[in-house]
Amino acid sequence: MAQQFSRIFAITGVVLICVSIPSYASINGLTEQDEFNIKLRSIYFDRDYDNDASDDSTFAQGIELNYQSGYFNDLISFGVSNYTVLNYNSTGSAQNNILPAGDEKGGVDDSFSKFGQYFIDFKLGDKGHVKIGGQKTKSMFLKSSGSRAIPNTFRGVFGDYKMGNTKVYGYAYDKWSRRHDDKWEDFSTDQSHNGAISVIWGVGASYKKNALKIDAEYLNSHDYLSKMGLTASYDIKLEQSKLTLSSGVFTSKDDGDLFVTGAEGGDLDDEDVSDTITGLTQSENDGFAYYLDANWKKDIWTLGAAFTKVSDAWIEDNFSGDHGTNPFPTRSLIGADLTNQNEVTWQARIGINLKAVTSGLTTKFYYTSGSDAENSAIGKAGGTADEKYWAVDTRYKVEAIKGLSLRWLFLDYTTEKTGSVDGVKGDRADHRVYMDYTIKF
Numbered sequence: 226m227a228q229q230f231s232r233i234f235a236i237t238g239v240v241l242i243c244v245s246i247p248s249y250a251s252i253n254g255l256t257e258q259d260e261f262n263i264k265l266r267s268i269y270f271d272r273d274y275d276n277d278a279s280d281d282s283t284f285a286q287g288i289e290l291n292y293q294s295g296y297f298n299d300l301i302s303f304g305v306s307n308y309t310v311l312n313y314n315s316t317g318s319a320q321n322n323i324l325p326a327g328d329e330k331g332g333v334d335d336s337f338s339k340f341g342q343y344f345i346d347f348k349l350g351d352k353g354h355v356k357i358g359g360q361k362t363k364s365m366f367l368k369s370s371g372s373r374a375i376p377n378t379f380r381g382v383f384g385d386y387k388m389g390n391t392k393v394y395g396y397a398y399d400k401w402s403r404r405h406d407d408k409w410e411d412f413s414t415d416q417s418h419n420g421a422i423s424v425i426w427g428v429g430a431s432y433k434k435n436a437l438k439i440d441a442e443y444l445n446s447h448d449y450l451s452k453m454g455l456t457a458s459y460d461i462k463l464e465q466s467k468l469t470l471s472s473g474v475f476t477s478k479d480d481g482d483l484f485v486t487g488a489e490g491g492d493l494d495d496e497d498v499s500d501t502i503t504g505l506t507q508s509e510n511d512g513f514a515y516y517l518d519a520n521w522k523k524d525i526w527t528l529g530a531a532f533t534k535v536s537d538a539w540i541e542d543n544f545s546g547d548h549g550t551n552p553f554p555t556r557s558l559i560g561a562d563l564t565n566q567n568e569v570t571w572q573a574r575i576g577i578n579l580k581a582v583t584s585g586l587t588t589k590f591y592y593t594s595g596s597d598a599e600n601s602a603i604g605k606a607g608g609t610a611d612e613k614y615w616a617v618d619t620r621y622k623v624e625a626i627k628g629l630s631l632r633w634l635f636l637d638y639t640t641e642k643t644g645s646v647d648g649v650k651g652d653r654a655d656h657r658v659y660m661d662y663t664i665k666f
Contacts, residue, residue: 258294258302259294259295260291260292261291261292261293261665262291262664263289263290264288264289264661264662265288265289265661266288266289266374266659266662267287267659267660268284268285268287268323268373268657268658268659268660269282269283269284269285269657270282270283270322270323270655271655271656272654272655273654274651274653275651275652279317280316281316281317281318282315282319283312283315283324284312285311285312285323286310287309287310287375288308288310288311289306289307289375290306290307292304292306296346296348300348301347302345302346302348303345303346304343304344304346305342306342306343307338307339307340308338308339308340308341308375309338310324310337310405311336312324312333312334312335312336315333319332321406322405323374324336324337325406337407338407339407340359341359341375341378342360342378343358343359344356344357344359345357353384353385353386355382355384356382356384359380359402360379360380361378361379362383362396362398364394364396364427364442364444364550365429365440365442365454365550366427366442366444366543366549366550366552367396367398367427367444367550370404372559373404374404377401377403377404379398379400379401379402380400381396381397381398381399382396383395383396384396390432391430391431393429394429395426395427397424397426399411399412399423399424399425400412403546412424413545414449414483415489416483416486416487416490416503416504421448421449421483422447422448422483423447424447425445425446425544426444426447427442427443429441429443430442437457437458437459438457439457441453441455445480446480446543446544447481448481448482448483450477450481450510451477451478452475452478452540452543453475454473454474454552455473455474455475456471456472456552457472457473458470458472459471465523465524466523467521467523468519468521469518469519469520469521469522471518471554472515472517472518473552474513474514475512475514475515475552476511476513476539477539478511478512479508479510482507485503485504486501486507486508487503487504488504488508489540489542491542491647491648492538492564492601492647493540493601493647494600494601494602494603494607494647495508495601495602496602497600497602497603498602510538510540512536512537512540513535513536513537514534514535514564515533515534516531516532516534516554516555517531519531524578525579525580525581526577526578527574527576527578528574528575529574529575530573530574531555531570531571531572531574532555532569532571532572533553533554533569533570534568534570535568535569535570537566537601538564538565538566538601538648539564540564541562551564553570554572555593555595557593557614557636558614558634559616559636559638559655560638560650560653560655561612561614561638563593563612565595565649566598566601566604567597567598567604568596568597568598569595569596569597571593571594572591572593572594573591573592574591574592575590576588583621585621586619586622587619588617588619588620589617589619590616590617591614591617592614594611594612595611595612595613597609597611598612598646598648599646600644600645601646601648607644607645608644608646609646610646610649611640611641611642612640613638613639613640614636615636615637616634616635617633617635618634628662628664629660629662630660630661630662631659632658632661633656633658633659634657635655635656635657638654
């Protein structure tokens with residue numbers, strides 16, 4: 226009870242502080258630049274596995290209080306965000322999904338609250354900025370996930386600078402806070418102690434001119450893993466329609482002493498190699514994959530198709546507990562990466578703007594099939610698998626209520642597997658419902 230009261234007082238205090246800051250700033254003439262908003266997310270997950278004992282569901286409420294000041298002397302600003310998640314109802318083994326594990330086996334904690342962001346932002350003229358502290362991030366390989374009640378955040382430095390049609394950026398982070406609990410923690414692998422990965426850093430560039438867009442990024446998870454990626458897209462304007470062609474090529478590579486057997490326990494099969502010792506034997510990865518994508522849009526219709534080819538398995542997760550950022554259009558919207566060794570993946574999709582029914586309503590259908598996936602360590606001799614999914618993603622931005630939006634996402638994932646291919650998961654069906662409401666002050 227005392228803990229619940231302390232949480233209520235903490236949340237109340239944050240609200241009062243965030244409300245009072247703009248009032249104080251108005252005395253100094255900063256009100257026009259200050260930003261304060263409350264983001265409310267009601268979220269429902271229902272996951273139905275092939276193994277009924279693994280089924281779970283969660284109905285929860287996310288609350289974000291976000292404040293960022295205007296720039297003092299056109300140079301420096303600061304921001305803070307308080308995140309709270311409340312559990313309405315959970316069943317099955319729902320821990321560490323939207324909420325942390327509770328006292329009972331398989332159960333979840335009733336609620337948690339934390340400061341998810343706290344940063345100072347330095348303005349570099351009109352061309353860029355440098356942000357220091359706890360913050361959300363978004364790049365080709367590292368992103369604060371938006372699929373739960375609150376996002377995960379990272380502690381460190383991010384900076385970008387624009388020169389003509391090109392923007393360059395870089396980042397370095399030494400801690401993160403997960404989307405389902407209140408702790409800030411060090412980075413690790415599935416076999417190391419916390420803090421073994423001392424820093425995750427990256428650099429990238431984006432070029433855009435007219436119809437052409439090119440992006441590149443390098444990420445390094447210290448003493449563990451490195452990645453490189455290059456993507457390009459080009460818009461072709463047709464009569465009353467637009468065709469976008471895009472492609473990308475990506476690598477992942479073992480990059481230090483921490484890349485041992487079992488360090489990436491979810492997607493690699495290196496434990497199947499004879500005479501290896503989990504956590505001790507050095508392992509390797511030389512992942513390579515590319516994709517081709519076409520997207521055509523006319524009036525209310527959007528049609529798309531994509532193809533991905535993987536050689537050695539491409540690793541999505543940059544550290545233990547990470548859900549990575551998957552840059553492939555053929556990725557599963559929920560769950561599996563579809564980037565296993567020698568896997569070939571095709572996707573077809575169709576989107577419809579249902580403005581004739583009601584303004585702001587859209588839906589998109591996906592069908593994706595991955596075939597010929599192999600055991601990442603010993604190839605076909607260790608196991609082969611096919612995987613596929615179909616999905617419906619329906620969104621409604623309520624025009625009559627500013628800031629209110631709804632989303633329903635359904636995905637059905639099935640597999641055929643012989644032997645061991647860790648990157649191919651068990652059959653499952655997911656329902657996810659989101660109701661988001663943002664209040665801006």
